[in-house]
Amino acid sequence: MSWILESIRIRPRNLVDQMTWPEFWVLDRETRTLTLEHGTDFAMRTDLFRDTLEAAIESAKVDVLPKWTKEMFPLYSADGQHILDMDGIGLDAFGVVNFAVHMIGFVRADSTTKYWVPSRAKTKLSYPDMLDNTVEGSLATGEKPIDCMVRECEEELCLDPSYTQSNLKACGTISYSMDQTDSGHVGCQHQVQYLYELEFTQDIIPKIGDGEVGEVSLMTLDEVRAALAGGEFKLNCAMTWLAFLIRNGHITAENESDLVEICSRLHRKHDLFIV
Known part of the structure; x- marks a missing residue:
């Protein structure tokens, strides 16, 4: 090789x-x-x-x-x-593409939609205490994306696997590169995310599970956007939110002049030159 x-x-x-x-x-x-x-x-x-x-x-x-x-x-x-x-x-040191699953969870109350946004545990090696997607996790060898997503939902937020399995909405993928590693070194991460959305009923309240999450709270879309603008989210989670905002019509060609460039950077083709 x-x-x-x-x-x-x-x-x-x-x-x-x-x-x-x-x-x-x-x-x-x-x-x-x-x-x-x-x-x-x-x-x-x-x-x-x-x-x-x-x-x-x-x-x-x-x-x-x-x-x-x-x-x-x-x-x-x-x-x-x-x-x-x-x-x-x-993974990062050798430029290996990392495959992961990312889910944004929301709940509708009256005419308002709010989003379950966790903060990462202070003990996390990467991006401690920063905001995260509702649930995320890397795809292990041999694991199907849907199975990984259901597993991570149960481990991180104690969600019932049967509810998750029945209500998850698959939303395609994004693929992108970042100019720093999870450990903060200058470099380039190559990632592919399988994207999901999950609507929570009002009686389902996430609970802290395996210690990956510090706390989880409800945020309005305006609060999420302000946090994104303020750099409060982990970098790759900001990518997930960009895709969500575009997919749901919150970022459009009419309010974002760089929409084409943003979309192209969220759909990179990664090649690893091994023969």
Whole structure:
């Protein structure tokens, strides 16, 4: 498996120099390629890549790797081949596309619609205490988006899976790049979100579940928009809200001159150059 170094999009030269490359890697600086030898099958490639990340962490020289997530995510080639699985610690550093599910939940009361907006727990490693989408989570290897969304709703806000399953509305996808990582380093995250909406009945009150959420409160659309303008939302959640506002006619060509540019940046095509 060869990895073209141009695809290591977070400060590639610094990353390559900081990494400890075990003997099963061949680094060719002239052709800017990194080749994994001996990785003849899926399981072996997965094991060798974990060994590579462990070596980098133990060397204590790599400043773009956060803590182990203990969650495995798929790495796909540009033609869609599932090459290996890696711990989430390596996603941003190696420019791997992260697939996630994001849901905006709302409740109608009289003529008013309000939105359930959580704040992230103060103990979160990334963006602690910032505002979030109602529920979000990364898609683990082998997990279907709808199953991930139902699971995350139960874990984060204690929602009944049968209610979630019956009332979720799928709203397509967005794909985009950001110029910093979750750990705050300059770089480029590549993300694809499967989008959902969920209408809550007035008797369903979210409860704090697995500790990912600090608190959750109802906000009007104007309050959400003000919070977005004030930079109070986690960056990728702002993308979800932009898509929501466009999808529901709150951002239009008549009130936003950059609508075409915004839409194009919410639908990027990500290619990872692996052969």
